[in-house]
Amino acid sequence: MSRDKILLTPGPLTTTLRTKLAMLNDWGSWDADFKEVTAKLRAALLKIIKDNGEYAVVPMQGSGTFSVEAAIGSVLPQDGHLLVLDNGAYCKRMALVSEKMGRKTTMISFPENEKVDVETVRAQLENDPSITHVGLIHCETGTGILNPLKEISDLCKAKNVGLIVDAMSSFGAYPTEAGELQFDALIAASGKCLEGVPGMGFVFLRKAIIEDLKDNSPSVALDLYDQYTYMERTGQWRFTPPTHVVVALYEAILQYFEEGGQEARLARYQANSDVLLAGMAELGIKPFLKEEDLTAIIITFLAPASDKYDFTTLYDVVKEEGFMLYPGKLTEVETFRVGSIGAISALEMRQAVNAVRFALEKMNIQ
Ligand SMILES: *Cc1c(COP(=O)(O)O)cnc(C)c1O
Numbered sequence: 001m002s003r004d005k006i007l008l009t010p011g012p013l014t015t016t017l018r019t020k021l022a023m024l025n026d027w028g029s030w031d032a033d034f035k036e037v038t039a040k041l042r043a044a045l046l047k048i049i050k051d052n053g054e055y056a057v058v059p060m061q062g063s064g065t066f067s068v069e070a071a072i073g074s075v076l077p078q079d080g081h082l083l084v085l086d087n088g089a090y091c092k093r094m095a096l097v098s099e100k101m102g103r104k105t106t107m108i109s110f111p112e113n114e115k116v117d118v119e120t121v122r123a124q125l126e127n128d129p130s131i132t133h134v135g136l137i138h139c140e141t142g143t144g145i146l147n148p149l150k151e152i153s154d155l156c157k158a159k160n161v162g163l164i165v166d167a168m169s170s171f172g173a174y175p176t177e178a179g180e181l182q183f184d185a186l187i188a189a190s191g192k193c194l195e196g197v198p199g200m201g202f203v204f205l206r207k208a209i210i211e212d213l214k215d216n217s218p219s220v221a222l223d224l225y226d227q228y229t230y231m232e233r234t235g236q237w238r239f240t241p242p243t244h245v246v247v248a249l250y251e252a253i254l255q256y257f258e259e260g261g262q263e264a265r266l267a268r269y270q271a272n273s274d275v276l277l278a279g280m281a282e283l284g285i286k287p288f289l290k291e292e293d294l295t296a297i298i299i300t301f302l303a304p305a306s307d308k309y310d311f312t313t314l315y316d317v318v319k320e321e322g323f324m325l326y327p328g329k330l331t332e333v334e335t336f337r338v339g340s341i342g343a344i345s346a347l348e349m350r351q352a353v354n355a356v357r358f359a360l361e362k363m364n365i366q
Helices: 017-024 032-048 064-075 089-100 118-127 149-159 207-213 224-234 243-259 261-282 311-320 346-362
Strands: 055-061 081-086 104-109 133-137 162-166 185-189 200-206 298-302 335-339
Touching (some): 032 200, 055 207, 055 224, 064 089, 081 089, 081 118, 149 162
Parallel strands (some): 162 185
Antiparallel strands (some): 055 200, 185 200
């Protein structure tokens, strides 16, 4: 059977037929038609954050991490000091990126099942005036927890330190509005809640800092300043653009606005997530996070406490039924993750829960 599986993963995810069809043409990278798509895409991205003229957006080739690396290398000065707020795997990855880019990095760690604590961050900033920037993961996809972006943004603004936000898995579903926040860089990618295909990221930069980024990046390919100035001057990407990914993302964003934008997208994901949570509860499977900390992006579930449980069997049976699960990312406890994002609705989530029920029966659990 050639039917595509439904991806219950936080990117790549299930896309609409309309988005897939947008990829059937070839485009010349320097041609006016493709430059027009790039310009419209950048304008649409700025519309999503309700930009009031304060921000610019710079698309970047590669997976999301390439854009995180581009943002850190370009925004953090060589003598800067990044404080990474850590409550999971993607936070640790941001700190690793910063170290590899040769930037002074400090990580402040919180338990994986709790949000970043704003008062602890405030105290750290007061204790260490050498910190120039804070790095925050908005939704830590490792567990699914949503960190307090607005509060951290207010704190950084008050303390006059820069803020770099990895909003990869939340962007488009949870609010990231320019009028509510202040950040130096906010990073997201094509293949998450905007429901495009993977292959490019984009970084919103505060225009007031852009001129300071000249000659700052230790990388050629990932230099946001060069990418930005080249794109502003020529309308083109600096190096070969992922043309099919770009046109698919633009087509996906048109559907995003047609659906009703951020609020409608979150409402659909929330409905998916509600069906998932209730269905799993019936099967006796509980989430890792406290109920009030759960998000509509991805839920980490505790594996059934049975010695008959085996993730590979669960994965294989559920895949046979047409759904792809996601392994857990925690070291202390055995978990698996289920994403609620992508071009799917409560209908697919009900079917997915049934597939999990079937797998548990096959493993003779309960
Ligand atoms: C998906 C994701 C990334 C990027 O991962 P890639 O595999 O490089 O696309 C970064 N941060 C978070 C929080 C993510 O969810």
